[in-house]
Amino acid sequence: MAGERATHPRVAVSGPFVALRREPQLTQTKDAQLAAEPPLLVSRQGAVTILTLNRPASLNSFTTAMHALLLPALQAAAHDATVRAVVITGAGRGFCAGQDLADPAMAGNADVGAVVERHYKPLAERVRTMPVPVIAAVNGVAAGAGANFALCCDFVVAARSASFIQAFSKIGLVPDCGGTWLLPRLVGRARAIGLAMTGDKLPAEEAERIGLIWKCVDDAQLMDQSLALASRLAAMSSKALAETRLAIDAALPLDFAAALAREADIQGRMGRGADFAEGVAAFLAKRPAVFKDR
Numbered sequence: 217m218a219g220e221r222a223t224h225p226r227v228a229v230s231g232p233f234v235a236l237r238r239e240p241q242l243t244q245t246k247d248a249q250l251a252a253e254p255p256l257l258v259s260r261q262g263a264v265t266i267l268t269l270n271r272p273a274s275l276n277s278f279t280t281a282m283h284a285l286l287l288p289a290l291q292a293a294a295h296d297a298t299v300r301a302v303v304i305t306g307a308g309r310g311f312c313a314g315q316d317l318a319d320p321a322m323a324g325n326a327d328v329g330a331v332v333e334r335h336y337k338p339l340a341e342r343v344r345t346m347p348v349p350v351i352a353a354v355n356g357v358a359a360g361a362g363a364n365f366a367l368c369c370d371f372v373v374a375a376r377s378a379s380f381i382q383a384f385s386k387i388g389l390v391p392d393c394g395g396t397w398l399l400p401r402l403v404g405r406a407r408a409i410g411l412a413m414t415g416d417k418l419p420a421e422e423a424e425r426i427g428l429i430w431k432c433v434d435d436a437q438l439m440d441q442s443l444a445l446a447s448r449l450a451a452m453s454s455k456a457l458a459e460t461r462l463a464i465d466a467a468l469p470l471d472f473a474a475a476l477a478r479e480a481d482i483q484g485r486m487g488r489g490a491d492f493a494e495g496v497a498a499f500l501a502k503r504p505a506v507f508k509d510r
């Protein structure tokens with residue numbers, strides 16, 4: 217497949233999927249040193265799109281320029297029928313330190329609400345409604361919107377050395393990028409409040425133990441395990457996986473009877489789809505299913 221890479225995306229990303237935009241208005245020395253580097257790298261491995269946040273000197277914190285590439289890259293993956301899973305990771309020692317606090321967009325009288333409306337709201341919405349599973353391969357610290365961006369994903373696989381920080385309270389903000397919704401649902405109110413108010417660093421192992429993330433793995437295994445999971449999901453029925461996410465999220469505020477009714481409704485639709493026919497035919501023929509719908 218065009219753009220396919222068998223090697224680690226952080227060291228071998230090129231081809232038609234690479235985002236080539238330069239960051240505008242680079243004023244800081246470290247950014248100037250990295251001026252040749254796009255803030256987002258996009259590559260393919262089979263049916264999996266790999267997005268690498270690429271501002272390692274600033275722990276891949278979000279800039280306007282990075283946002284300008286990230287949402288379109290997710291849109292492109294969503295609209296490309298050959299993409300069946302997405303993996304998001306970070307270059308260097310961090311995953312993402314949230315909003316770049318040195319970005320001119322953040323200067324003095326910046327309208328923070330407008331920044332959230334313009335960038336974080338669509339980003340979180342996009343991830344949560346992708347037609348294919350999204351995996352955050354968290355290679356290092358994930359702070360602020362960087363942490364919640366990861367938590368928006370369907371799976372968070374974190375390196376043992378990684379950590380999660382709800383950094384917002386320390387700079388006088390509240391959790392955004394879906395944090396207020398996600399945290400209590402993932403770990404309960406007490407821990408959500410504790411993490412958000414203290415802004416304490418939560419190591420990956422502890423994040424796995426309390427159910428904030430899917431899995432914590434050895435650092436050296438992070439990309440292999442994340443890509444293996446992505447490939448496994450890519451071979452499954454994308455429609456069934458996307459509808460599963462929707463159904464679980466929608467059921468949370470419902471009572472049991474309403475959830476049962478909703479399940480019957482969705483299942484009626486799923487049962488008329490090509491993937492169900494293929495899944496059953498494959499089972500009966502004792503062969504692997506080949507799902508094509510998306």
Ligand code: T3D
Pocket residue numbers: 246273274275277313314315316317318322327328331332336357359360361362381383384387389392
């Ligand atoms: O408009 C809006 O703001 C609305 C949206 C808000 C969403 C948000 O995400 S708000 C939260 C923003 N993020 C933070 O507050 C986190 C700030 N960073 C940190 O607290 C620490 O860097 C970490 C705990 C994440 C990691 O600490 P450590 O000791 O491992 O690394 P470090 O030395 O602090 O950082 C390394 C470099 O990255 C450093 O630069 P230097 O000194 O080497 O030139 C540091 O300044 C830079 N860096 C880290 N985070 C950010 C950053 N630069 C800009 N913005 C950052 N968020």
